[in-house]
Amino acid sequence: MPTFIVDCPTCKAKVAAEETGRAEDTGFDDEAGEPYGWRLLVGKCPRCNTPLAAQSRQLRFEGWEGEDDDVWSDAVRVHPKPPKTFSSFRIPHSVTASLTEADIALQGNANLAACVMFGRALEALCRDVLLTTEEKKAALAGTGKKKIMLAEGIKQLREKNFIDSRLFDWSQHLHAFRNLAAHPDSDATITRQDAEDLQAFVYAIIEYIYDLADRYEEFRERQSARKRPRPSAAEMFASVLPKDRK
Ligand SMILES: [Zn+2]
Numbered sequence: 001m002p003t004f005i006v007d008c009p010t011c012k013a014k015v016a017a018e019e020t021g022r023a024e025d026t027g028f029d030d031e032a033g034e035p036y037g038w039r040l041l042v043g044k045c046p047r048c049n050t051p052l053a054a055q056s057r058q059l060r061f062e063g064w065e066g067e068d069d070d071v072w073s074d075a076v077r078v079h080p081k082p083p084k085t086f087s088s089f090r091i092p093h094s095v096t097a098s099l100t101e102a103d104i105a106l107q108g109n110a111n112l113a114a115c116v117m118f119g120r121a122l123e124a125l126c127r128d129v130l131l132t133t134e135e136k137k138a139a140l141a142g143t144g145k146k147k148i149m150l151a152e153g154i155k156q157l158r159e160k161n162f163i164d165s166r167l168f169d170w171s172q173h174l175h176a177f178r179n180l181a182a183h184p185d186s187d188a189t190i191t192r193q194d195a196e197d198l199q200a201f202v203y204a205i206i207e208y209i210y211d212l213a214d215r216y217e218e219f220r221e222r223q224s225a226r227k228r229p230r231p232s233a234a235e236m237f238a239s240v241l242p243k244d245r246k
Contacts, residue, residue, distance in 0.1 A: 004075045006054040007107035008045040012192055014108070017043030017052050026058065035061045041075055053079040076104060084203050088210035094124035095206065102199065111195040112181040112188070118202045119150055119178030122171065126153025129162055129209060150175055162209060170201045 003016040021042035029036050037058025044051055054075035060067045084099070102117035127148050131139065138144035148156070154175060158168040177198060180188040 004041045004043065004054060004056075006041075006043075006052050006075045007077050008048065008050055008052060009077070009081045010048045010050045011045060012109075013047075015045050015047060017041075017045060017054075019043045035064055037061070037070075037072070039072065040078070050080070052077060074104075077107060086206060086211055088214045090214065091206065091210050092124060092128045095121050095128070098124060099202070099206075102202075106192070106195055106199065109192060111190040111192055114195045115174075115177045115181035115190055115198060118174055118198050119182070121202055122174060122178075122205070123148070123150045123153060125206060125209065126150065126157060130156050130160070150178065163205065167205055167208065171205070174198055174201060 002019045004019050005014055006017050007013070008015045008017075019041055023040045024038070026037040027035070035058075039056045039058075041054045041056065042051070054077045056075045057073045058070060059073050060069065060071035062068065062070050084103075086096075098117045098121035102114045102121065105111075105114040105117060127136070127139065130148055130153060131146060135144060135146050139147065154168065154171040157163045157171070158165070163171070177190060177194070180186055181190060
């Protein structure tokens with residue numbers, strides 16, 4: 001029986017799961033003008049018997065752009081503990097891309113790399129929240145004068161009341177771990193448990209700043225819509241009724 005290498009969240013280790021099921025979708029994306037391939041693999045952890053599902057993406061395609069073989073990415077676990085999803089559409093790609101990288105690093109026990117990515121996600125969040133639209137455009141074009149680094153960003157988030165004192169405290173810890181992880185002269189190690197705590201924190205701060213803020217805004221809109229006096233039937237149909245009926 002074929003196996004696939006996947007991270008078991010119970011054993012906190014990479015294991016070779018026996019593949020007992022597979023769903024595959026391959027084809028040609030006319031819009032993108034290139035082939036695509038996805039696989040969902042199902043199996044069980046050989047050590048603890050936890051059922052595991054993982055996803056793999058096709059990276060190279062035999063016969064496409066001179067490739068000799070099909071090549072698939074490492075399998076990334078989607079069950080249990082699937083990758084986190086957020087509801088807000090305002091979260092910039094620079095934030096979510098860093099979180100995805102961090103999750104892949106964590107699953108491979110690359111805790112230092114994960115912490116660097118958490119710092120990157122938080123830094124991107126700071127820039128998104130604290131810079132004006134013009135400043136962001138200038139930053140993208142490489143002409144920006146204002147560049148917010150992590151330490152300064154965290155300070156401003158607190159000063160401008162985007163976060164409370166507990167989230168500020170967490171941010172300071174994340175900053176310290178990020179510095180430890182990013183500097184090659186420190187022989188620091190970061191445990192998976194610490195890295196997972198930092199992941200939970202980064203998720204919390206993103207949820208707080210984007211998802212909860214959006215939800216609160218929608219809630220308030222519904223509340224004020226309810227308070228508005230309802231128009232009378234005559235007012236509602238004023239434009240469609242003949243003049244003498246008004
Ligand atoms: Zn296991």
